[in-house]
Amino acid sequence: MRLHSCGSPRALSVRIPLVAHPARILLIASPSRGRTASVLESVRATLSTLGAHVDPCDADDAECVTRDVFDFAIVIGGDGTIIEQARRLLARAKPIIGINAGRVGFLAEFDSESFKTHAEFILAGNAKVRTRNVLAVAAMRGVTRLGGGCAVNDCVITAGEPFRMIELNLTVDDEAGPAVVGDGVIISTATGSTAYSASAGGSIVHPSLDALSIVPICAQSLAFRPVTIPASAHVRFTVRRANEGTALVLDGVKTCLLHAGDTITIERNPQGALFVTNPDNSYWRTLTEKLRWAAMPSYRTDTP
Incomplete structure (x- = not known):
């Protein structure tokens, strides 16, 4: 599914535009x-x-x-x-x-x-x-869009009240991955790698790298370590078990509550x-x- 993007197509080369005089x-x-x-x-x-x-x-x-x-x-x-x-x-x-x-x-x-x-x-x-890089995020309940938007730092799926562990199924580029069982997960841009992601044990990623980080929050599995993937990857989480307060948070702002069966799709925003x-x-x-x-x-x- 192609997400609703924020802004025009992402520039592949970086250069300053023409500046008027006076600026x-x-x-x-x-x-x-x-x-x-x-x-x-x-x-x-x-x-x-x-x-x-x-x-x-x-x-x-x-x-x-x-x-x-x-x-x-x-x-x-x-x-x-x-x-x-x-x-x-x-x-x-x-x-x-x-x-x-x-x-x-x-x-x-x-x-x-x-x-x-x-x-x-x-x-x-x-x-x-x-x-x-900026993330484009969409939370869906069936064919109904719950919320989403763009994130410069990170997208967080957080357990919320009453603070029991939640369970999320992870898919990357349509290939099924592990279940995330714990207090949630952070999907971070290189910019956000020095924020919540770093506090949760994720690597610091240089902003010139075209990469995203997937960082579990207090995972039940000691083997679930943070992983860095190409920014071109399409990431999807399906909620298998949630709390009353389980929520999608973009750059620190709660966007919507999540229930079992909901899906959250994350990809690089074109701009x-x-x-x-x-x-x-x-x-x-x-x-x-x-x-x-x-x-x-x-x-x-x-x-x-």
Whole structure:
């Protein structure tokens, strides 16, 4: 079954589109959240200096991404805000410049100072853009669509209340696989591999890899280890046993409740999310500095 996709066909090559002069910017932020107001003020000043045309947009307004033509969307916030806006912007197929105003900001390539340094370079159309895979998900009860949508990070089938184990039958590319018996399962993109998937024991997957991860949550079988598969694979779960609260969750948002017999189909969305990269950053640097990947324990130096 071909799923309903979000946006236009996925670009196979990654390059920045033509940029108008002056550049047209959709500036998305929620000024009332945390440090956002001060970061927003700094970014506005930078854009004003460069003569960019700025269209401000409240992050809570889902309709603002449908506005007139723009070259870039600047999203100010934490990872949650950036992921939410990336989903909304899929149909526009425009590059996103993530500027951190949250705690970790793993997906935010810039802070206000680094954006100020590179803004002229970016707005001139010189920046590199990375296409990140997005999941297209559909939950079905017979021929009735229960819910679904797109996920930048992950699709999770979670046991829910009363928190007994659930059972799911897994099929990959029409080939039957094992049953997942436990608290649920995570299907993660490379982008989401550093989120819930990593906490559940999944591997960290470099975003340049065209791959998905299937990660069981507290599997009853000790032999059911996380597995990484091609992003082109078609994944299907059939619910064999569920709880009252068993649910499909996309990027942390509960989409629908699931019952025994329901099917959940996951595949790569044709259109990926486009993120402008920071020329001064690398993935490994971000892993070590923001997630403390492979960091050694702190040792006292005042002992003999």
